[in-house]
Amino acid sequence: MAPYQGWRAPLPSLKQKMKYCYNCDRTTIGEPLFCNFCGRSYNIKLCPKLHMNPREAEACSRCGSRDLSVPQPRVPLWMTLLSILVIVVSGLILGFFSLLTITFFVRHLLKSPHALVAFAFVETVLGILWWGWTEIPRVLRGAIHKTLQRRRHGEER
Numbered sequence: 001m002a003p004y005q006g007w008r009a010p011l012p013s014l015k016q017k018m019k020y021c022y023n024c025d026r027t028t029i030g031e032p033l034f035c036n037f038c039g040r041s042y043n044i045k046l047c048p049k050l051h052m053n054p055r056e057a058e059a060c061s062r063c064g065s066r067d068l069s070v071p072q073p074r075v076p077l078w079m080t081l082l083s084i085l086v087i088v089v090s091g092l093i094l095g096f097f098s099l100l101t102i103t104f105f106v107r108h109l110l111k112s113p114h115a116l117v118a119f120a121f122v123e124t125v126l127g128i129l130w131w132g133w134t135e136i137p138r139v140l141r142g143a144i145h146k147t148l149q150r151r152r153h154g155e156e157r
Contacts, residue, residue, distance in 0.1 A: 023072045025145040034069065041069040073148040083140040087133075094133055098126050 018027045019042055021035040028036045033046060045053045045068040047060035055071045105119040 020141055021072050022075055022141070022145050022148055025142060035072065039069075040072045043071055043074075045069050045071055073152065075144055075148070079144050079147070083137070083144070086140065087136055090133055090136065094126075094129055098130075101126060
């Protein structure tokens with residue numbers, strides 16, 4: 001057993017890894033090979049021995065099994081690029097306005113302490129906007145899921 005290291009003990013990772021399934025619109029914690037809810041694999045095909053194969057494979061390249069998993073729907077490249085662009089551009093704009101607001105109110109606060117109430121109000125609004133910005137990926141994933149579902153239902157008819 002390792003001796004007690006006190007304050008030098010390593011901290012657990014603050015980032016929780018997750019995988020999002022575009023088939024069932026759910027998130028699975030960790031780095032699973034399959035979705036916990038619908039059973040699809042993530043962007044690869046796996047044989048019963050869990051050998052990884054590309055999503056275009058018809059048989060396992062290692063053991064030859066033709067019993068491969070069904071991967072989640074393929075997300076078009078333009079959707080991925082659009083979602084990254086929306087997140088980055090909106091984050092840059094929000095960051096710019098946050099810095100502009102802080103510098104503006106710090107200058108006026110030095111001249112007049114009465115500006116503190118207005119500063120608190122504007123910072124509250126900016127805080128709400130930043131929270132909304134953190135929700136963008138979830139909203140975009142949901143929109144992509146709905147688009148893929150409509151496309152799949154259109155192909156079945």
